[in-house]
Amino acid sequence: MDSHRIEKILLTGGAGFIGSQVARAYLQAGHEVIVVDDFSQGKRERLPAGVRVYKANICDQDRLDDIFSREYPSIVNHHAALVSVRESCEQPELYWQVNLQGTVNVLETASTAGVRKLIYASSGGAIYGEAEVLPIPENASANPISPYGESKLAAEKMLWRRDGNLETVVLRYGNVYGPGQDALQNNGVIAIFSHTLLHGKQPLIFGDGSQTRDFVHVRDVVDANLAASKPGVEGIYNIGTGKGRSLLDVYLKIARNLKVATLPLFLPHNNFEVEHNVLDVQRARERLGWKPCIPFHMGLWETVQIIVSNHYQKYASV
Numbered sequence: 001m002d003s004h005r006i007e008k009i010l011l012t013g014g015a016g017f018i019g020s021q022v023a024r025a026y027l028q029a030g031h032e033v034i035v036v037d038d039f040s041q042g043k044r045e046r047l048p049a050g051v052r053v054y055k056a057n058i059c060d061q062d063r064l065d066d067i068f069s070r071e072y073p074s075i076v077n078h079h080a081a082l083v084s085v086r087e088s089c090e091q092p093e094l095y096w097q098v099n100l101q102g103t104v105n106v107l108e109t110a111s112t113a114g115v116r117k118l119i120y121a122s123s124g125g126a127i128y129g130e131a132e133v134l135p136i137p138e139n140a141s142a143n144p145i146s147p148y149g150e151s152k153l154a155a156e157k158m159l160w161r162r163d164g165n166l167e168t169v170v171l172r173y174g175n176v177y178g179p180g181q182d183a184l185q186n187n188g189v190i191a192i193f194s195h196t197l198l199h200g201k202q203p204l205i206f207g208d209g210s211q212t213r214d215f216v217h218v219r220d221v222v223d224a225n226l227a228a229s230k231p232g233v234e235g236i237y238n239i240g241t242g243k244g245r246s247l248l249d250v251y252l253k254i255a256r257n258l259k260v261a262t263l264p265l266f267l268p269h270n271n272f273e274v275e276h277n278v279l280d281v282q283r284a285r286e287r288l289g290w291k292p293c294i295p296f297h298m299g300l301w302e303t304v305q306i307i308v309s310n311h312y313q314k315y316a317s318v
């Protein structure tokens with residue numbers, strides 16, 4: 001970001017796993033940060049000191065209008081969403097409401113309030129569906145196979161339909177992992193595997209574990225948000241690593257880290273998760289000047305160590 005330009009940034013979903021770390025990075029870069037979150041999944045303890053917080057639901061347009069007319073942000077960074085692929089199959093209407101209608105509300109309010117730039121956290125893991133080419137470039141056809149992926153893609157499309165001069169950046173993340181992810185919210189396979197093993201249980205793998213994912217560290221994702229916030233940056237960018245890792249391989253690395261020999265429980269493949277997802281990140285390298293910097297083995301080791309330490313702290317205090 002232009003180091004001389006201090007922005008007023010309104011961050012939806014800022015109490016979430018990724019949003020809270022983006023909020024912290026913005027503050028550290030000297031920006032003013034306003035968080036809008038309904039705390040349905042977010043946690044107050046994740047919020048860094050120094051942000052101004054509004055507890056609000058993005059489905060409530062009047063409330064958004066009220067917040068925007070008090071704050072007049074220059075940038076909106078939109079991370080609020082419901083994020084569970086499995087839950088989206090059980091409650092598709094809810095996902096459409098929050099992820100699509102909520103995004104339309106944020107977009108309309110931002111346009112009316114004279115916001116300069118909108119950054120949207122999309123999902124490179126969920127919108128492409130089963131890809132014909134790996135790694136997947138941004139111009140590949142998008143055929144999501146879950147209501148979650150459909151709602152994220154539909155929201156993206158609405159961003160390009162608006163009138164006016166709102167600079168728009170869509171960041172399509174791979175599987176984001178790292179410190180702060182909450183296994184109890186049933187998202188993030190690394191957190192779930194670690195947590196389950198620490199509780200002496202057998203983690204579940206749907207299928208034979210050969211399905212591949214592009215695991216990108218949350219600090220790399222934060223850096224992509226900083227790059228996307230620079231004046232003049234627009235467009236769609238995959239944010240991953242360009243490398244696929246099988247779930248079984250990731251599982252075995254975690255088990256080795258935890259020094260356990262438990263085998264996962266293999267269940268039948270489910271039809272709302274793709275077999276292979278690896279993102280081509282060349283465009284982000286060239287146009288954002290961004291690249292993933294955290295090697296997977298280091299990011300994984302750090303993440304597992306933090307989960308272990310939180311686990312033992314929790315039980316020591318009981």
Ligand SMILES: NC(=O)c1ccc[n+]([C@@H]2O[C@H](COP(=O)([O-])OP(=O)(O)OC[C@H]3O[C@@H](n4cnc5c(N)ncnc54)[C@H](O)[C@@H]3O)[C@@H](O)[C@H]2O)c1
Pocket residue numbers: 012013014015016017018019036037038039040041042043056057058059078079080081082083098102121122123124125152172173174175176177187
């Ligand atoms: N974690 C990943 O691997 C991943 C991958 C691709 C894209 N994304 C996208 O990144 C964003 C953040 O994901 P995350 O993993 O940090 O999830 P998260 O659940 O930790 O964060 C989402 C935040 O949005 C808030 N929220 C949900 N519904 C809301 C509503 N109606 N009004 C206001 N706030 C609401 C939640 O309370 C939470 O704080 C989401 O848009 C998600 O689709 C995440």
